[in-house]
Each structure stands twice: as structure tokens, then as C-alpha cells.
Amino acid sequence: MIEVEHLTKRYGPTTAVRDLSFTVRPGHVTGFLGPNGAGKTTTLRMLLGLVAPSGGTATVDGHSFRHHPRGLRHVGALLDAHDVHGGRSARAHLRALARSNRIPAGRVDEVLAEVGLTGTAARRRVGTYSLGMRQRLGIAGALLGEPPVLLFDEPLNGLDPEGVLWVRELFRRLAGEGRTVFVSSHLMSEMEHTADQLVVIGRGELIAAESLTEFAARGTAPTVTVRTPDAGALTMVLTAAGAEVSTYDEETLRVSGVSAGRVGELAFEHRFLLRELTTQAASLERAFMELTADSVEYLAGADAGEARGAGAELREVRR
Template sequence: MITVENLTKTYGQYRAVDDVSFVCRPGQVTGFLGPNGAGKSTTMRIIAGLTPADSGSATIGGVRYHDIPNPGTQVGVLLDASAQHAGRTGREILAIGAQTMGLSSSRVDEMLELVALTPSESKRRLRDYSLGMRQRLGIAHALLGDPKILILDEPANGLDPAGIHWMRSLLRTYADRGGTVLLSSHLLHEVQIIADELIVIGQGRIVAEGSKDELLAGAGTLVKAVDEQRLAAVLSGAGIAATPAANGGLQADADPAAVGRVVAGTDVVLTELRPADGAGLEEMFLQLTSDTQRENTTIQGASA
């Protein structure tokens, strides 16, 4: 189990992590979400003992990372797939890790097979690996010591669709066997499929936390119409709150049946009506982090 309590980290005048607390439990994949610069990587580095916190604590199984005997056999960490000696081969990198942890050399072959790196690929130097191959090697290194806990920052970065599907299955199986996974990713669709718990961070603070089902249950209804201004007025008149959805239409704070009944007696022509949780994680993410987004998600009309 990973336990973070009142964690704070400041760089000069910038507070990267601001009084953050959460728990990641065995048997679950916890999705750690937030815009760039929100504090995800800093938090994960503190948990892994790579960055000191100004205050608060981060423990793994009740102790700090630095206090874990032979930590690679208890917690696997992948924060940067390129953070290995570029002149070493993939096999050499895993062999050094196995030797450091006191593992049999046969474990290297097991991990290479698990992540689908061929014998010829394992003999290539890291500098000649594609990003996807580096990710696979990084996952192999994280799993090398058969740890109970995984901390992964953007592990799907550089993987093709087949690779992403493979990684999803791997992590789901790992959690189902009792492992604890803390997963940071910008691939919201993948997180929505695999995660059990969600933590959303913005400007260094937790803005939402809970089970995926609980957080997405409040997504309401996605409704679109030919005349969305008229639709908004009808919903407002019926006391149903509605806000613009990220990909068009309105997100109404009511179930689809209630929205349908309100609209049925009007001249509003609907083009879509469904529970919003089909795209719920993206909708929720954009709403919760709207104050911290660099990009304006509304496209303005441009002159020719």
C-alpha cells in the first residue's frame, strides 16, 4: 500500500505539491491524472525517494522508500524509460538490476519474454531502441524483482495500439493478483478502462479523488440538439443545470430519461442523448482542471 500524507514540495516561489494526501490499495490500479505541471511527477519522485519533500510523508508498506531493504523486490518504479546508460544493451541493464537485487540470471530471460523483447533486440544498445522498446525494457526492469507495488509515470508513452493493449492486460492481471499500481497517464481512455480508483491533481492540489464508478456516476447526461441555445433554455426552465461539454453539446445534471421527458413536449430536435459516462473521464478531467489548462478548448472562428 502507498500512503501519502500532507505532502508539500516547493521550488523557490513555486509550490509544485501542496498538502497532497491519498492512499493506493492492494488489488487496485489507481489512476493519477492532471495537466502538465500539476505535480504528478514530483509526487511520484517523492514517493520513490528521488526528491525530498518539504513536509509531509510518503510511505510504501508503512516505511519510506529509503528504509526498504532491497527495495526493487518490494516496489517497481518506472519514471523515465530513457534514464539508463545509453551504451548498455537491454540485457545488460536487466542483468545489472538482477545482480543488484540478488536474483537469478534466469529472471532476465523471463522478463524479456514477458515484455516481448526478442533475443536480438535485447543485445542492442539502449541508444538504438525506439521509445516503445525503451518503455518495454523499463516495465521489465520495474517487474524484475517481482514487487508487490508498481509506480509508473506515463508507461504507455511510445507504445503502439497493440503495445498499449498488452500493457493494460499486464497491469490488470498484476492488480487482480493483489498488486498495488499507481499509474500516471495522459491517455484518459486507457485509464478509464483499467483504473479502479482515480486521483485528479491540479496546481499541486488534489481536486478529486475516489473510485472510478463514484466519480463518473455524477457525469449526468450528454445531450445535443440542432439548436443548443434553445435546448439550454428548455433545460434551465425545467430546473436542470447544464454546462457545455468538451466535445460539443451539453452535459446535463440529470439522467437521460429526465432530460428526454423535459424535451419531449417542446420543439427542440435532439441529435444525441446518452449517459455522459461514455466519455466521462475526459469530461470530468477537463471540468476539474479547467483553471489549470494551458490550452483554450474552445475554437475561435478564424478569418480566411
């Protein structure tokens, strides 16, 4: 189990992590989400003792990682797939890790087979690897000591679709074995298919620590998309029925406040031709955009206005 309590990290006048507290429990894949610059990597590095906190604690099973002898037997981590000596082969790299942590040498070939780096790939110099192969090697290193706790920072970068599916199934299996699996990622669609719990931060502060379902439900309610050649007239009918209507283009409307079924009934009653009637359900991505709108460090053009506007609307509703 991972426990973070009032964790803070300052770099001069900049506070990267501020009074952060959360718990990551075994038996779950917990996604660690936040905009760029939110403090995710700094938090993971403090968990591993690579960065000293300015305040608070970050512990694994009640102890600082520094106090765990033979660390790879307690925590396996992939923080940077490029942090490997390029002149070594994959097998040599893992053998060095195994020796330093008193892990049987036979375990090296087991994890290489598990991540798909066997034969020639295992003997190649890491400097010749693609990013996807480096990610697989990093995952092999994390699994080497069969630890109960695993940390991964953006492990899907550089993987092809087959690799993404493999990682998704791997994380689920590890959690099913009762391990603690903590995964930082910016890929909302993947987290939606992989994680069952979330820790979400922005500007170094906690935004949410809850199940994926609970977090996604905090976003905007489902909306209905309607396409009709009589958009103006249908807008008047829907508004009179209590719906809120906005316009995508001359024929397409976004409707909230009534169900798709009710929109269809009103269109039928008033003889409107519909070319599209679909429901856009609440999603992790939409909830993430809304709830982190004020925490995004860099926003571009229309995306900035949309994200901040969505966040403002949500805060107004909650007052």
C-alpha cells in the same frame, strides 16, 4: 500499500506539492491524474527517495523507500523510459539491475519474454530502440524483482494499440495478484478502461481520491444532443417543458434537464422531424476537465474559456 501524508515540496518560491495526503491500496489499479505541472512526477520521485520532501512523508508499507534493502524487490518503477545507458543491450541493462539487487539472473530472460523483447531485440543496444520498445524495457525493469508495489509514470507513451492493450491487461493482472499498482497518465480514455481507483491533483494539491465511477459521476449530468431542421421551434417546446437548451449550430441542440426519451416524446407530440437524438453520458474526461479547470497551468483559446466556464458552473451548483 503507499501512504502519503501532508507531503510538501518547495523549489525556492515555487511550491510543486502542497500538503498532499492519500493512500494507494493493494489489489487495485490506481490512476494518478492531474494537468501538466500538477506535481505528479515530483510526488512519484519523492516516493522513490529521488527528491527530498520539504515536509510530510511518503512511505511504502510503512517505510521510506530508502530504508528498503534491495529496492527492486519492494518497489518496481518506470519514471523515464529514456533513463537507460544507450550503449548497453536490454539484457545487459537488466542483468546489472539484477546483480545490484541480488535477483537471480534467470529472472532477466523471464521479464524480457513477458514484455516481448526476446531474441535480437534483447541483444540490441538500447540507443537504437523506439520509444515503445524503451517503455517495454522500463516495464521489464519494474517487474524484475517481482515487487508488491509498482509505480509507472506515463507508461503508455509511444506504445502502439497492441502495446496499449497489453499494458492494460498487465496492470489488471498485477492488481489481481494483490499488488499495489499506481499509474500516472494523461490519457483519460485509457484510465477509464484501466483504473478502478483515482488520485487526482491540481497545482500540487489533492482534488479527489476515490473510485473512478464516483469521480466520473461528479462531472456534468448527461446531456442530450438533438438535430432537427426546426431547432428554433423545438427549443421553445423544450424550454417550456423545463429543459435547458443551448445551440451547437443551426440544426443541432444540446439539451439538459430532461431525458432523451422525453425529448423524443415532445418532438413526436409536436410533429418535429428529428435527424439525431443521442445521449452523452457523464465521462471521466468531462469530470476531469471540470474539476481541474482552475488547476490547468496552460490553456489555449476556446479550450480555456470552456474549461473555466465548466468549472465555474460546477462550483455554483455545489454552493
